[in-house]
Amino acid sequence: xxxxxxxxxxxxxxxxxxxxxxxxxxxxxxxxxxxxxxxxxxxxxxxxxxxxxxxxxxxxxxxxxxxxxxxxxxxxxxxxxxxxxxxxxxxxxxxxxxxxxxxxxxxxxxxxxxxxxxxxxxxxxxxxxxxxxxxxxxxxxxxxxxxxxxxxxxxxxxxxxxxxxxxxxxxxxxxxxxxxxxxxxxxxxxxxxxxxxxxxxxxxxxxxxxxxxxxxxxxxxxxxxxxxxxxxxxxxxxxxxxxxxxxxxxxxxxxxxxxxxxxxxxxxxxxxxxxxxxxxxxxxxxxxxxxxxxxxxxxxxxxxxxxxxxxxxxxxxxxxxxxxxxxxxxxxxxxxxxxxxxxxxxxxxxxxxxxxxxxxxxxx
Numbered sequence: 001x002x003x004x005x006x007x008x009x010x011x012x013x014x015x016x017x018x019x020x021x022x023x024x025x026x027x028x029x030x031x032x033x034x035x036x037x038x039x040x041x042x043x044x045x046x047x048x049x050x051x052x053x054x055x056x057x058x059x060x061x062x063x064x065x066x067x068x069x070x071x072x073x074x075x076x077x078x079x080x081x082x083x084x085x086x087x088x089x090x091x092x093x094x095x096x097x098x099x100x101x102x103x104x105x106x107x108x109x110x111x112x113x114x115x116x117x118x119x120x121x122x123x124x125x126x127x128x129x130x131x132x133x134x135x136x137x138x139x140x141x142x143x144x145x146x147x148x149x150x151x152x153x154x155x156x157x158x159x160x161x162x163x164x165x166x167x168x169x170x171x172x173x174x175x176x177x178x179x180x181x182x183x184x185x186x187x188x189x190x191x192x193x194x195x196x197x198x199x200x201x202x203x204x205x206x207x208x209x210x211x212x213x214x215x216x217x218x219x220x221x222x223x224x225x226x227x228x229x230x231x232x233x234x235x236x237x238x239x240x241x242x243x244x245x246x247x248x249x250x251x252x253x254x255x256x257x258x259x260x261x262x263x264x265x266x267x268x269x270x271x272x273x274x275x276x277x278x279x280x281x282x283x284x285x286x287x288x289x290x291x292x293x294x295x296x297x298x299x300x301x302x303x304x305x306x307x308x309x310x311x312x313x314x315x316x317x318x319x320x321x322x323x324x325x326x327x328x329x330x331x332x333x334x335x336x337x338x339x340x341x342x343x344x345x346x347x348x349x350x351x352x353x354x355x356x357x358x359x360x361x362x363x364x
Contacts, residue, residue: 001313001355002045003324003331004034005348011036011047012331012347013062016315016322016355019333019343023062029053035076036354039101040083045356046101048077052090056104059356068104070097078131079359080152087137087152089129096126096139096150098157108157114144114164128173128184128225130363132197136160138182140170147184147195147203166193166203174225175363176235176250185225187240194253206253207246216241218283223266226363231274231294238265238279245279245292261290262302266310270294271336272318280310280323289323291339301339305332313353324350 003012010026011034028034029049037046044065045057052071055064073092080087085107086099098108113121124141132138135153140146145168149161168188175182175197182195184203193203223238230236230250236259237246244258245268263281270277277292287309291301303309308327314320320342321334331350333343358364 001322001353002036002047003322003345003347003350004031004036004047004352004354006031006034006326006351008348009049010348011045011057012345012350013059014322014331014345016320019320021345025055025057025062025064027064028055031351033075034352036352036358037077037079037086038354038356038359039079040359042356042359044101045354046077046079046086048074048088050074052088054086054088054099054104066104068099070099070104070106071095075125075127076129078129078137078363080137081131081133081135081362082153083359085152087129087131089126089139091125094123094125094141094143096129096137098152110148110150110157110159112139112141112144112148114141114146127171130173130175130182130226132175132182132362133179134197136197138173138175138195138197140173140184142169142171145169147182147193149195149200161200163195163203166205167191171222172225174229176230177362179362181250181253183225183235183237185223185237185240187222192237204253207248207255217243217264223264229268229270229277231270231277234294236268236270236277236292238268245277247297257297259292259298261292261299262288267312269312269314271314271321272316276336278312278314278321280312282310303334303339305334306330311351311353313355316355316357322353324353326351 013022047055052074056066071090077088094112096110112124124143129139137150147163167186173184184193191205247256263285279290289303293300306325306328331345
């Protein structure tokens with residue numbers, strides 16, 4: 001597993017089976033929104049930095065074996081389901097750039113723009129890029145209120161669907177574990193959008209009543225939707241400007257009563273056995289992580305790892321959870337059965353935590 005160290009442009013590499021630090025890889029650029037993707041065999045990690053610097057790391061040797069500039073300003077990316085291409089989602093220029101996973105050579109640039117009635121075009125930032133079954137890629141056009149679908153299995157990587165005006169300013173998205181449903185959040189609309197990847201027949205508004213104006217609190221940070229927040233027939237998501245975790249049924253995508261939490265959530269992360277959801281808090285109470293019991297549908301424990309606690313992630317079978325203390329200079333490992341700290345790793349402004357088993361999950 002890799003832990004992103006934001007300002008120092010480095011990552012820690014940890015053996016999470018033994019909770020042992022293997023080393024640090026440096027020279028990866030600006031990682032203030034650094035994300036990591038993996039090759040299908042787990043040997044290579046692809047680190048995508050804020051300034052669209054893409055670094056391919058050999059996890060056997062902990063060396064950078066390829067490094068390319070894939071734009072000017074990036075917000076992440078996705079590995080195609082066949083493992084052949086790395087797709088980089090860029091704010092600037094607004095595009096999805098596809099790279100050969102072996103060589104990192106550019107094989108396609110998909111410009112994100114909308115044709116307007118007067119014949120002009122509106123360029124857009126790209127967000128919420130995920131891979132889906134059938135070697136599809138889905139993403140949102142933030143400044144053009146669109147959702148596009150690309151078929152990466154066909155020559156030329158064609159855009160096979162363009163959905164417009166389902167909501168205002170799509171900012172992030174997730175795909176359900178089996179890869180069927182793509183959920184996209186909107187900054188300017190009081191609902192979310194749902195795309196059925198089996199049908200690709202539109203974007204359905206869901207959760208049209210997320211709250212009332214008097215419930216609003218400051219938006220400390222825009223929440224992130226990726227993280228597999230689906231537990232059986234339930235889905236849990238962070239709310240915009242509300243101190244609750246949103247809940248809805250995945251059977252018919254109807255909203256259920258939200259769960260009060262200690263503040264506003266950044267991530268809602270489901271333990272692999274689907275019994276708990278761990279929620280990191282930002283802004284007020286930003287040193288806390290709430291634990292929601294899925295059976296009881298309420299917070300049953302609040303952890304206080306330390307300042308800037310963020311990005312909780314579980315080992316593949318959920319026996320341990322890693323949490324970054326961005327302002328505390330370390331990564332803490334919890335035993336999820338006892339909630340006791342079992343290990344700490346010094347780290348330089350740690351943030352995102354990425355396990356190599358993501359190589360075998362949709363949208364991760």
